[in-house]
Amino acid sequence: MFETILNEEERGQVGIGTLIVFIAMVLVAAIAAGVLINTAGFLQSQAEATGQESTDLVSERIDVTSEVGIVGNNSTGELESIRVAVTGAAGSDQIDLSETTIQAVGPNGQANLVFTDEAANGTSLVNNESTYNASSLNASEFAVQDSQGDWVSSGGAVLDDENDYTIVLNPGAEPFGSLTADGTDGTAVYGGTWTYAHQTADEEAFGQSQSSSLEIVSPASATTSLELTSPDLYSEDGEAVRL
Known part of the structure; x- marks a missing residue:
């Protein structure tokens, strides 16, 4: 059912490929997380500014x-x-x-x-x-x-x-x-x-x-x-x- 790899060189190539794929996935996840954090920070700042403007429009009258x-x-x-x-x-x-x-x-x-x-x-x-x-x-x-x-x-x-x-x-x-x-x-x-x-x-x-x-x-x-x-x-x- 499973193919046995007897050649040690072939076993190493498979391991390196898996490692590369894993590292790529980690990098993509890190970049995505960074984008999400930056976007959340921007939205928070914008929401605070909008909230302050709305408050001023009501109170600074x-x-x-x-x-x-x-x-x-x-x-x-x-x-x-x-x-x-x-x-x-x-x-x-x-x-x-x-x-x-x-x-x-x-x-x-x-x-x-x-x-x-x-x-x-x-x-x-x-x-x-x-x-x-x-x-x-x-x-x-x-x-x-x-x-x-x-x-x-x-x-x-x-x-x-x-x-x-x-x-x-x-x-x-x-x-x-x-x-x-x-x-x-x-x-x-x-x-x-x-x-x-x-x-x-x-x-x-x-x-x-x-x-x-x-x-x-x-x-x-x-x-x-x-x-x-x-x-x-x-x-x-x-x-x-x-x-």
């Missing part, structure tokens, strides 16, 4: 606590500023408002608004609270004030457990109003003298019965959406109206 407009001219039905009070969502880490963007759609188009701590003429807003107001902000920009009404620089506009801020928008500038900023000096529409974006009284600012939508996008890309709807009638100059 900006909450809006109030949306208020300050009436600048009751007779023409215009606002002099739009103020959006914001805070960090529950469980969020620090959120840098200077790295935040606002995607705005208004009566006069749409724009991506970015943070600024400078007026339209390029001078600093910080420590100049009595000199500048929302009308001094350029189109496509927003500024931030603290709870005392002081303008905040880029290094200080960080939401955390102890600090909430107010985002200030210029209702006269696009996309809310029909005005583009030119950064020249003059007498402002709503009184006082400063460098401002809302340049002339014959152009429109955001006001009565108008609406706008905002999407506030945090540095982690978490988005907060809100609608601004102005009342149909203002009572007096300087009043705060809920939007």
